Amino acid sequence: MTISSIRGNKTYAHVVPFAAFLILNLFMQIANESGLEWAHPDAPWWREWPEQWMYPLQTLIIGGLLAFFWKQYEFRPFKGLGLATLLGVVGIGIWILPTHLFDVFGFTEDNVGFLEHFGVMPRRDGFNPSDLDGEFGALGIWSSTIFRFLRAVVIVSFVEEIFWRGFLMRFLLNPDGNYWKKPFGLASWKTYLIVTACFMGIHAPVDYLGAFFFGSLMYFLAVRTKSLSACILMHAVANLIMGIYALQFGKYGLW
Numbered sequence: 095m096t097i098s099s100i101r102g103n104k105t106y107a108h109v110v111p112f113a114a115f116l117i118l119n120l121f122m123q124i125a126n127e128s129g130l131e132w133a134h135p136d137a138p139w140w141r142e143w144p145e146q147w148m149y150p151l152q153t154l155i156i157g158g159l160l161a162f163f164w165k166q167y168e169f170r171p172f173k174g175l176g177l178a179t180l181l182g183v184v185g186i187g188i189w190i191l192p193t194h195l196f197d198v199f200g201f202t203e204d205n206v207g208f209l210e211h212f213g214v215m216p217r218r219d220g221f222n223p224s225d226l227d228g229e230f231g232a233l234g235i236w237s238s239t240i241f242r243f244l245r246a247v248v249i250v251s252f253v254e255e256i257f258w259r260g261f262l263m264r265f266l267l268n269p270d271g272n273y274w275k276k277p278f279g280l281a282s283w284k285t286y287l288i289v290t291a292c293f294m295g296i297h298a299p300v301d302y303l304g305a306f307f308f309g310s311l312m313y314f315l316a317v318r319t320k321s322l323s324a325c326i327l328m329h330a331v332a333n334l335i336m337g338i339y340a341l342q343f344g345k346y347g348l349w
Contacts (some may be wrong), residue, residue: 107163111156111253116296118152139229146219148284150241154180156249167256167322168278174319175327182331185311189332190339190348193217197343200349212303220346243337246349251329254293259316259325262289279320286313296316308332 100106125144126240132141140147191222192213196206206214221242226234263285264276297305316325333349340348 095309096218101162102166104166107166110258111159111163114159115152115249115253118155122148122152125164139226143225146226146238149221149245153241153245153249156253160214160242160249160252165188167260169326170320171319171321172323173321174324175316177319178315178324178328181311181315183307183335184326185328186332186335188307189213189301190336190345192303193345193348194280194343210300211280213300215300215347217300217345217347220340221349222346225339239341242349243334246337248331250333251326255312255322255325255329258289258293259312260322262292262315277319277320278322279316281317283332289313 095170115238121147127146127322130141131144134142192209193215195201196214196216201209201214203210203216223235223242226238230237260278263280264273264278266285266288267273267276267282290313292305293307293309294302312325312328315328319325336348337340341344
């Protein structure tokens with residue numbers, strides 16, 4: 095198989111970037127659990143906060159794959175972009191509401207009870223760009239922040255929507271045939287339930303409720319607009335707001 099034949103394969107184009115993204119996430123998790131992450135004052139920055147270099151590296155690799163397969167993606171029609179923006183705001187609002195209520199009602203992890211299963215948790219442990227302040231100063235903070243937003247707003251939005259809506263919704267309708275003949279956004283209960291469940295499954299349990307509502311709204315948008323671009327925009331708007339909220343309120347566990 096030649097490079098040109100790989101680049102021209104529509105299925106590879108929709109699946110490989112997403113698979114590579116998940117594999118790199120798994121690699122980061124395994125590496126940290128194997129002792130790469132060393133939370134110690136004497137640890138070098140790349141071991142104390144390995145996500146500070148792992149996320150940028152993942153962003154560059156996946157961005158390269160998207161560029162490699164770019165001609166295989168069908169972003170038209172460019173319609174429903176206003177609806178996509180609105181649903182992005184609503185969807186992420188539902189997602190972050192539980193952790194916001196944690197602070198509003200003054201919960202602690204000891205008294206929140208069963209509500210933790212619905213995402214009512216502090217969410218303060220996670221990716222914090224200011225970790226690099228002492229090591230690199232403002233340059234470290236800004237570079238870390240820019241790469242984190244690039245990953246969340248651009249890379250994640252393209253990779254996930256190209257796979258979930260561009261590929262999997264079609265594949266499930268005709269897995270043994272030419273699923274690419276199925277139009278984008280063709281509705282069925284089967285694809286809604288499976289795609290939404292899978293979308294939930296790649297997130298942490300604390301995010302299941304938010305992922306369910308967000309995935310449902312995204313499915314509605316895909317069916318309503320028949321536009322991959324609208325789905326990508328909705329995801330991008332949501333992740334942009336989530337990133338801003340995480341930085342503003344110290345909810346680093348959200349992203």
